[in-house]
Amino acid sequence: MENNKVSGTQQDMLEMVIKELVEEHAKANRVIEDLVKGINGINNKIDKPALMRTPEPDTSKIQQVIEKCMLEIRLTISTNLNKHKPGRFQLFLESKNKMWVVVTILRIFLLTYAFFLFVYYLAKSA
Structure with a gap:
């Protein structure tokens, strides 16, 4: 030191x-x-x-397409509801292929009625 x-x-x-x-x-x-x-x-x-800010997507085109489709659906529904629905008999008569069946059945009924009417008049005159 x-x-x-x-x-x-x-x-x-x-x-x-x-x-x-x-x-x-x-x-x-x-x-x-x-x-x-x-x-x-x-x-x-x-x-x-x-907070991340994401831009709002442009949905105007999608909204226009949806509105157009909704209008078409409403139009289709309204036209289908306003259509005149024929009854079964009218629908059957409008069918061209089965009209001969209806005509034949009507002829049988008319001929049967005419036959019984004829028999009635013969029985009454005798």
């Missing part, structure tokens, strides 16, 4: 080393502060997510 005294050159070297250590320490502190700021920013983003 006798040599506690430091010479001038050694003192200058110690000052330079201490200054370099202080500068490195300051740089390390700045880097750590930047990292802390970055982590805090990420934490803020995670804690409070920003």
